[in-house]
Amino acid sequence: MKLRALEVANFRKFRKPLEITGIAEGLNIVVEPNEAGKSTLLEALRAALFIRHSAKSELVRSFCPFGDEVGPRVGLDFEVDGEAWRLDKQFLKAASITLVGPSGRFESDAAEDRLQTLLGFDKGNNRGTDPESRGALGLLWVEQASALAVEPPGHLVRNNIRSALEAEVGAVLGGRRFELVRARIDEAYAALRTARTGKPTGRLAEAESRAAEAGARREVAEDQLRSYEQSLAALEQARTQKRLIERELEDPEMAEQRRKLAEDLKxxxxxxxxxxxxxxxxxxxxxxxxxxxxxxxAFEHAESAVHEALAVRDKANAALAAHRQDHEMAVEAETTRRTALAERRQARRDAQGALDAARTIAEGNARRQAVARARAQLSQVKAAEQAIAVKRDLANSSLTAKDVEQLAALDRKVTETQTLRDAGAVSIEVELTEGQTFTIDGEPATAGRHDVLQATTFAIGKAARLTITPPAVVGRSAVDAHDAALEAYHDKLAELEVESYAAAVKRLNAAQNARDELVVLERQLAALCPGDITLDLAPGAAALKLFLEDQTADADDAEAEPDLAALSKALDLANEAEQHAIGQHESAQQTHHQAETRLVQLGADTATAERDVASAQAQLTALEGEHDRSALAAQRQAAGEDYARRVDALDQAERAAGALDIERIRRSIAHQDQAQTRAQEERLALVAKIASLEATVASEGPKGLAGIAAETREVEESAAAQLVRLTREADVLALLRDTLREAGDAAARTFLGPVTRRAARYVERILPGSDLVFAEDMGLVGVRRDGFDEGCGDLSRGTQEQLAVLTRLAFADLLLDRKAPVSLILDDPLVYSDDARLEVMTDLLEEAGTRMQVILLTCRSKAFRHVAAHRIDLAGASA
Amino acid sequence: MIRILHTADWQLGKPFARFPDEVRSALSEARLDVVDKIGALAREQEAGHVLVAGDVFDNVDPGDRILTQALSRMSRASTTWWLMPGNHDHARADGLWSRVRRQAPPNVRVLDRAEAVELEEQAWLLPAPLEHRRTRDDPTESFASMSTPLGAIRIGLAHGSITDFGGSSPATNVIPPDRARQAGLDYLALGDWHAHLQINDRTAYCGTPEVDGFGSEEPGSVILADCAAGGPPSLQRVRSGTYWWLTQIWELHGRDDFTSALQGLRVSDDLPRTLLDLRLEGTVSLADRIAMLDELGTVLAHELRWLDLRHEGLAIRPTEDDIAEIDVQGTLANAASLLASKADAGGDEGSLASAALERLYVEALRAQREADA
Known part of the structure; x- marks a missing residue:
């Protein structure tokens, strides 16, 4: 099939007629930007061919340009098998169709039918068409949105391809029968297990729960039966126990035992x-x-008391006598020690007196020596005071350093003026010779130098008179200045009362030295008067002088110095002797005191012993008055014999009582009585228990628990068997289902071999080493690479899109071989392709263009610029 | 001479719970009905005593309905019923037999003590009731020590095995085969074995009067015995049962085998009162197998009271025709040959594959039929 020209008017955005002519054989490319209406063109093509002109579906209404009430119109020139056809179709308003071909002109439904036969598609449904009904062109005219999807071809194409393939491979698919069987098996399996997870459902789930319920019911029934049987066993046991107890209660042996015990007790x-x-x-x-x-x-006791008291008294008397001697010795010793102590005490007092007298003498001597020392100090003090007075005069000189400085200035002035005066003077050195007189201005001259400052007359004797007039350069002023300076200098000397400047300097230095010495001298003076505590003398020269004024000179009273050390030692010895005597005396005193105490005590002891003797004797006498001792002894004899007889009797009675243990007998009786009572109680309890069990058994027995248990067991077994049967059925169905799928896939692979081979040529270019895998419905499932299957969904978008185009190309090739009307239109394809793939893909499309007409709608001019193709320009196509 | 009816193993109250309700109630009713039948038989045959040698009830505690039904049916008969506990309904204090005794009409006697009782003048019954479900002791041991008047007829009544009958559990309550002679019995009437079996001239198992399970090829029966002092009894087997419980194995290798087996069954038996435990064996084509199973399931099963069909043993050898029936070529044919080769491998997988193949065959034919129609 080849499209030649397309004319659109009142169709969506194409309000004005648009006419595209000269569509070439082979590859055509329509490059237009987005929104230019490329996709609308594809839509218009579809509408022209597949949608009946009389349709008024929503889709058809959407063909109208927005807001207009017009009839969308499409005209189409095309060729099929080399014969040219012209189709004109208008929708909605004045809907019409005209088909003109080699066999004439068709209109209305006849035209639609002819078109259908010509192009091999189904009548669309009321809502328009779907890919399933569009035939080969539905597969090959790929709109934008579905470019990516690797959809299986519709059934028309499938059938077409199938018959092509059957011719080619000679295989026959299961077809409808296979589908039917497979659906049945899936349905049957789904009735037992869920298709997805294989979890039991429907009858199988019911069987499972029935089996579980039956098991639970069986357990309950068996529990009830067991409990009933336990009741039966318990009942039998209780009855046996009751019989045993009753036998025990009636046992004659026990009664006999009880009677014997009672006798024993008596x-x-x-x-x-x-x-x-x-x-x-x-x-x-x-x-x-x-x-x-x-x-x-009592008798014996009183006698021995008397004896003992006598012995004690004798012993006390002896002790007293012995101690008296000791006491006297102690008294004597104390007196001796006391006398010795008095002597020692006197000796110590004497030594003390001698030492005190010697100390008084030593003190008087020391005082005298101190006064003498003070006097000696006084003469030194006086000398020092004189020296200080001298130095103080010197130090007190009125000449100050300032005065000396002024003087020095004046002196320098004198010298300066003199120099100035001497510069104008004539110096004359005079040497006097014996015998000659030499006068200067009439005055006898002295040897030496003379400065002549004014006309001066020298007379050498009479030999000569020389008047020397100095040069006039030296004025009177120099002389006067010098004189004035000299005068000031001398005035100052007079004021300061010194002879010269040198003398003034000397005097100033002497005063400074005197001040320094004065400090030293005053320190010496203070050292000379340190004071003396023994004399009660304060430091300082004044105190010293005052003290000495009161002292009279008595140097002659000095006595010989006593030996203080020897006296002190004598006193120590006397002290020691006295202490020794005190210790001895105290010891003697103590001994004396102790002896005295003991003496008193022994005296008292003796007195007590005397009293005890008297008392014991009184007691004995009293007893003898009361009893006859020999009669008592006889009575004791008789009583002893009587007692022996009674002991015998007691022994016998004890033995008799011991033979019959009364407590044991009583215990036995009590035990027997207790056992009897307990047995009675137990019997009663058993009677009650038996009654209760009997009631239970009577009510449970008729229920037929064993029968019920047996029945539930059989029900459980049967439910289990049913479950096994259904599980097996499910397993069989699962196996069958899997096998069918396996066979279906295998068949699809074989069957689609030719498609796969054709596609492989293309696929090799983009995915080397890969095979396409088709499902039984001819949909592309994925690719197989190195033996691994990859689902379409796992491939990249680009690859998916390329594969979608390539499989279409493969199908188109196959259909072309079948001479079916084939035309490939791709709207904006290969969006996701990289440059390399794009180039491969465009190469393939160019190749395809040599076999069939290919129209490529795209907005990417650059991407397809390299492709050698006929290019169609929409803008230039407007009529 | 005394004429008695010897029966045992009534097993009243047997649940038959694995059967569908209608079968189940028929079987249960039949067990009760047989009491009436025995009562009628006794009247017919003028037997004054019916001796039941144990297992009157299926278990130690049948429900009140069963008990009442049984006793009321017995009360209608003119004979005296002597009921002895067996292993299924063994005696125990306050158990079933106390209930029976409380409810029993005058013509029903409970033999729950091992003591000789006088049936009628000069005819004594020596019972050996069981007190436990299983005991290794011989319950008839005390017969020898049970004294009866000189010259009286001594009839022993016991429940247990004479020999090990080859059951799954070791024989219990084993009774020596010559017990009748040892204990000077004129007849030893035994129960426990559900089929009729005469051990010697004085010892016999009567079998159950109404068969209750597969393994017996005849309907239930009782023994009509004329016993005399000293001489061996005259024993006559009388049918009492309604249902046949047949067990058959059909070895099939083709359609003909099947047809003849089916014919044989139909000719010889009372199908509406037959429960058939049928096991198919052999190897047939897929088509044959399907056809046979179809015939059995849709025709024979409805003719019979109950068909327990086990067909796993009937192997298929799919022929080329079988496969061709599924499909000559194409996917279904491929699936069929995949399954056929798995089935050939045998084992569990093979058996599963075989079943799958069968299913495929059925579904393919069905689809074909629908396609044709």
């Missing part, structure tokens, strides 16, 4: 009575014996 009780009596008599005898023994013992 015997034991009388033996006990006899024993008690014997015990009383025994105690009585014992008491009698004891009283007699006590009386006899």
């Amino acid at each position: 015997l034991a009780e009388s033996a006990q009575l006899r024993l008690t009596a014997a015990q009383a008599r025994h105690a009585e005898g014992e008491a009698q014996l004891k009283a007699l023994d006590q009386a006899l013992a």
